[in-house]
Amino acid sequence: MNHVGTFSQPLTLTGPSGESVTLEAIVDTGAAFTTVPGRILERLGVQSHRTVRLRLVNGDRVEWRLGNVTAALDGVEDIILCVFGAEEAPALIGAHTLEAFLLGVDPVEQRIVPKKGWML
Numbered sequence: 001m002n003h004v005g006t007f008s009q010p011l012t013l014t015g016p017s018g019e020s021v022t023l024e025a026i027v028d029t030g031a032a033f034t035t036v037p038g039r040i041l042e043r044l045g046v047q048s049h050r051t052v053r054l055r056l057v058n059g060d061r062v063e064w065r066l067g068n069v070t071a072a073l074d075g076v077e078d079i080i081l082c083v084f085g086a087e088e089a090p091a092l093i094g095a096h097t098l099e100a101f102l103l104g105v106d107p108v109e110q111r112i113v114p115k116k117g118w119m120l
Contacts, residue, residue: 007110011093012072013082015044023091027112029105030057031094033066038084040091041067048084073101074112 009027013036014020021040032054048065055061065084070077073093080097098104104115 009073009093009112011091013040013044013046014070014072014077015041015046017045019044025091025093027098027105028092029095029098031092032096033081033083033094034071034097035064035083035085035089035092035094036069037087037089037091038065039087041069041082041084044069046082046084052083054083071097073097074103074114076101 006026006028008024010022011025011034012020012022021044023036023040025034025036033052046067046069048067050066051063052066053061053063066081067084068079069082071080071082078100080100085092098112102115102117103112105111106113
């Protein structure tokens with residue numbers, strides 16, 4: 001069952017070898033980055049390139065590995081930053097990925113929608 005304001009969206013990730021996996025990921029505009037269980041990213045051959053400090057919803061600060069992975073979302077493919085998440089955690093699509101794909105969220109219809117990109 002979905003919580004108010006949360007919904008799932010298929011997300012396909014492709015590693016450097018060309019192997020891919022499609023996950024049902026929760027769209028979470030409050031999360032900075034897309035997060036996927038680390039074992040899935042490792043199986044795809046994704047390498048972490050840095051560690052980032054993030055704050056959890058309960059206020060705890062944690063360090064997580066971050067890597068680049070090719071993602072397909074709503075018919076578009078691009079490279080995104082992805083957190084190597086905890087094994088028991090669900091896959092999440094975060095704000096950075098939504099911005100990279102020029103997508104917004106329609107909370108009433110519980111779906112992602114195209115949005116305009118702006119430049120100065």
